[in-house]
Amino acid sequence: MQIPKAAQAVLAKVPRGLASRLERLASKLPIVGDLLRAEQRKIGESLKAQVRAHRPTELQSDELPAAGVEPGSLLEVLRRWASAEAPAWRDGKMSGGVYHGGEAHLRLLEQVYGLYSQANPLHADVWPSVARFESDVVRFTARLLHGNPSHPDDAQAVCGTLSSGGTESIMLALKTYRDFGRAERGIRHGEVVVPSSAHPAFDKGAHTLGVKLVRVPVGSDGRADVARMEAALSRDTLVCVGSAPSFPHGLVDPIEALSAMAHARGVPFHTDACLGGFILAFAQDAGFPAPRFDFELPGVTSVSIDTHKFGYAAKGTSVVLYRGKHLRRHQYFTTPDWSGGLYATPGFAGSRPGALIAQAWTTMMTLGREGYVRNTKAVLETAAVLKAGIARIEGLRVVGDPLWVVAFTSDRVDVFRVLDELAKRGWSLNGLQHPPAVHLCVTLRHAEPGVAERFLADLAEAVRAVKDVPVGEGGMAPIYGLAASLPFKGVVSDVLAAYVDALYDA
Template sequence: MKLKSIGQNLLDRVDPRIIAATERAMKAIPFVKARLDKEYGGMLDGMEHSMRPYAGKIESYSAIPDKGRTREDLLSEIEGLAAKESPRWKEGFLSGAVYSGDDAHVEFMNRVYSATSQVNPLHSDVWPSASKYEAEIVAMVADMLGAGPGNGKAPREDQICGAVTSGGTESILLAMKAYRDRAREKGVKKPEMVVPNTVHAAFDKASQYFGIKMKKIPVGSDYVANVKAMKAAITRNTIVLVASAPCFPYGLVDPVTEIAALAKKNKIGCHVDACLGGFVLPWAKQLGAAVPPFDFVVPGVTSMSVDTHKYGYAAKGTSVVLYRGHELRSHQYYTVTDWPGGLYFSPTLAGSRPGGLSAAAWASLVSTGKGGYLAATRKILDTTELIKAAVRSMPEIELMGEALFMVSFCSKKLDVYRVLDELGKKGWNLNGLHRPAAVHLCVTLRHTQPGVAERFITDLREAVAAVKDSPPASGGMAPVYGMAGTMPLKGLVGDFLKRYIDLLYKV
């Protein structure tokens, strides 16, 4: 294990161009290519069946049918599939993913959407209601995240402003693009971001899409950002430092105050990714939990991402990106003035957008109210504590930090990916984490229903016992995670994942 991680650390330091060239050379060797194809193929064959459970059971289409099927027939098929798939998330078997799922709330979201499904915020003159919803979503979220009561009247350079996007990834992409474009105006040609290695993969995506070099700084043994190492990584090309509140893997909040102070001192941006925690931490703090400062109250925080479609309990497909000052926000906008199609502008990545989802997000915030968010957060924190206490009582596994609404565990005594597989056999769908090998459960309102946390604890105990007492069997995700952890060349695992995506598009 130690040798492996030393090897990995060394690899992390090797110039990625050398790794890519080595991989290309290796893959060009017919023997290696055939071996990889066989290895990937075998694993993917094993997965295909579970990925396409409806194959051969219901009609599938590779061309538009000559004659359309009746709406009743289709509704019955679609509702049938939804009914088949919903018990798993309704009964709380998923980590994260569905954050409310309450029947009455979902029904309410659906009614709002059905009244607004044709709304497109791109045409704000036709649907001024869409602008109203979005402006108010931004204002309410800014208020929740430390903008303060005078925000609406604050000078443009201090005002917390933002935009509604399609999800956390888009919020992050836009913020990184805004920093890149602002820095470009100041002559930075080779922009860099300095991030703890626990930041969401969306930052990697932003790095690739927008040509921003990403300096990933390993977190410390406490699993939060190593500010000293981040400081050492800053150069004159650095445009932004990133902190998570909290990070996806462990649910831990990075030291935002220190990172933001470092950013301010270096006159660069500080983005706080609160996609996951933005709608939990403010309420948890009010409930007396130990929540460090993480939002716009902290001087030096210049942007944030926060997801309405997670703990904001909105329908899937919305998030908010916030900025300190209008000038920074303007760098995310897109305008074109010489297009034969007319004058064109859009605030976010998409052109046409689903205004119905913004209406639903607005309705979720206004109907839930502060009282609703406080009550929901209380239940989530209590449930997390219950599960954490159970994990602490199991000597074979180890809790990774004191997160408020996440339970992450690793093990020095057994293969946690096998525990993940055993839990999978019992219906659980948890997240497998990397470097170090670990598993997490992101606690949502689904887990606060009577008996769900208790069922998880019992199943976890049984899963741990099963792994302890029996040798590994073939199949499951353990070998795939194992492979990703040990494959010396990262691009080879990337190839495997691309083939997995191909399978998703197979009819």
């Protein structure tokens, strides 16, 4: 959807709020609306075509098969599909995504899944072992983060629950603070104050829960600015947030200063350690300095931390922790008068996959502290090699001083074209905006022999390939260019939604 350059220059100066009102108004004018809809249809069709081109086609049908497919032949097909997809993650070609992926670990998790595939902690009477796994994982994690689950004062005891992932842990924490704010702090509407680099899960949570999200610009070092964050607090603030680290540039916000500031103002403070908690907790033992971010700091009242990232469990679990059992109570949902009986759940879900909880427990039990320290060392050492290697490539600059999520940018080449060139060489990295940059979240997959060297060689080649090449068609470069230049973010949102449509409708 192209908007002429001259119009863009004018529109770029229009304040954001006014821009989105204008956009809504424009789309209501019949002719503009028709043009927009026609363009959206075209974009939707082209996205569907792209999605279709990458889909496996065997066994395709719109309907449930009349007679079931013979399991042996189905498994044969699944093996083929999975092994075609495996090299991308197994050979360390992606940023983040797969955090362990070691052969023996995966075989172990498979066996655990087999034992617990039917288990559901909603029926704790039938699967008491699963209920124990969950409480163990929560307590192990609380202790790792300097919390004391057995504190004699319930208001200081660190407790929590498991969720399905980082986004759900964050949404649960926001629900807890919304209900705590209403019940105990006299807050009617409620605001959540986050640095601009905080994960979109906070937008999603605030939107879903009907509270306002206040995004505060980060400082010139890419980290939360304590003074600006403080200025954004109000009597309506439900919780103040910092990331350890943030997803985009892998930078740890000044959690110590932020949480002390929030504490002094009587505001709860949440550390989003979804990405970093299981690295930062072991970094010192692995020989690397690590900032303080957890319950060691008196102002930190909750933490989200993902077992399914550097906790090395299978996808589908995360931990949300609170300082004080009174807080966790606000996360629960209870229904005493339903015709279906008495009903209580700790979080948003009803039934939950017991097998994933069993896998998370197995992972922690088999790795032990030593295993996590060993893995953290491997990740941080590999990241140091990559950071130094990237800084040596002419034209590239590492953003800030990250630990293991290494973002790079450039004043000389279009980094989104570098991203496209890397994609041609099989690498799946993340594009970042404001300013344009690319990041690689280093995992154990990159610590395998030869991976870091291969990445640096491909990156140097990608930079050489895009030097002096004008921006062309296709790939991510024009899409990010468009997103950055449009004041009408609704247009970009429509394209993103059309992509999600395509995943279902292709």
